[in-house]
Amino acid sequence: MTQNSVLxxxxxxxxxxxxxxxxxxxxxxxxxxxxxxxVWTPGGxxxxxxxxxxxxxxxxxxxxxxxxxxAKAVLSVFGDRMVLAVVVLVxxxxxxxxxTAVAVVGVVVGSVVVTRVLKEVVVRPDLGVLGxxxxxxxxxxHVAVAxxxxxxFALVLPPVARWWVLLPGSVAVVVVAAxxxxxxxxxxxxxxxxxxxxxxxxxxxxxxxxxxxVAVRRRVRR
Numbered sequence: 001m002t003q004n005s006v007l008x009x010x011x012x013x014x015x016x017x018x019x020x021x022x023x024x025x026x027x028x029x030x031x032x033x034x035x036x037x038x039v040w041t042p043g044g045x046x047x048x049x050x051x052x053x054x055x056x057x058x059x060x061x062x063x064x065x066x067x068x069x070x071a072k073a074v075l076s077v078f079g080d081r082m083v084l085a086v087v088v089l090v091x092x093x094x095x096x097x098x099x100t101a102v103a104v105v106g107v108v109v110g111s112v113v114v115t116r117v118l119k120e121v122v123v124r125p126d127l128g129v130l131g132x133x134x135x136x137x138x139x140x141x142h143v144a145v146a147x148x149x150x151x152x153f154a155l156v157l158p159p160v161a162r163w164w165v166l167l168p169g170s171v172a173v174v175v176v177a178a179x180x181x182x183x184x185x186x187x188x189x190x191x192x193x194x195x196x197x198x199x200x201x202x203x204x205x206x207x208x209x210x211x212x213x214v215a216v217r218r219r220v221r222r
Contacts, residue, residue, distance in 0.1 A: 020207035024200050031139075031196040035122060038189030039138050045129040048187040071179035078142065078176055084108075087149050094156040103205035104152040110201045111148040115141040115194060139193025140186040146176040147198035155205060 038044035077083060088108055095101035124136040150169040154162055173195075180186040186194075 017207045020203045024203035024207065027196050027199040027203060031193060031200065034189055034192050034196065035138060038187070038192075039122060039124050039136070040127075042127045042129050044189065045124075045127055045132045048189050049129065049132050051188050052181060052184065052186075065182055067178075067182050071182035074175055074179040075142065075183060075185075078146065078179075084145065084149070088152070091149070091152045091156055094153070096156070099208075100156050103155050107152055107155070107198065107201045107205050108145060108148045111144040111194075111198045112141060114197050114201070115139050115144045118193075118197070137186050138190050139197055140177070140180055140190040141194065142180050143173065143177045143186070143191045143194030144197045146173045147195045148201065151198055151202040154202070 038048055088104065091104045092101045095104060118139055119136060119141075122136055122138055124134050124138070126132070126134050150166065150173055153165045153169065157165060177191040177194075180191065181188065
């Protein structure tokens with residue numbers, strides 16, 4: 001590695017950090033807009049209800065579909081705490097630095113905490129939408145955790161191996177998200193909200209690779 005490339009590295013790290021901070025702000029803004037549009041407006045509530053009619057009628061939260069039992073099976077496996085703990089442990093073991101191990105746990109646990117808090121704080125008003133329920137399910141914790149687990153591997157894997165995990169992992173997130181709708185657990189806006197919660201936390205974690213910066217400074221001083 002040339003001297004110039006070593007000296008340029010800190011500026012690259014800072015620039016990438018700023019980009020992730022901007023992305024975190026964009027995802028946070030999108031999360032707020034999703035809540036405002038789909039939870040607090042008649043049109044948004046009507047759109048969500050049209051995609052999940054049985055849930056909005058309040059008669060049954062499960063969709064009458066051949067996919068119902070497979071969806072329940074998917075959520076049963078994904079909802080197993082032992083399975084989730086093993087996946088998180090694998091991501092932690094793949095971490096090469098302390099900050100990435102902490103970031104993995106922080107992104108996953110943070111997604112759980114944030115979604116639970118938002119469900120308590122966000123109120124779904126009765127806006128007179130025909131058949132609409134005032135039960136709040138925004139955002140989806142299942143989708144947030146599924147997305148957080150996927151992004152956790154993006155934090156710890158090298159770029160060459162990253163796509164081999166991200167592509168099938170994205171399919172898994174979509175399956176989990178679809179399963180929550182088939183079972184009537186969540187509306188479409190809940191799924192979008194869950195993804196955005198995990199994305200915000202991931203971008204914040206990726207914006208602060210502290211160990212990388214320390215390592216670069218030491219190499220520059222030498």
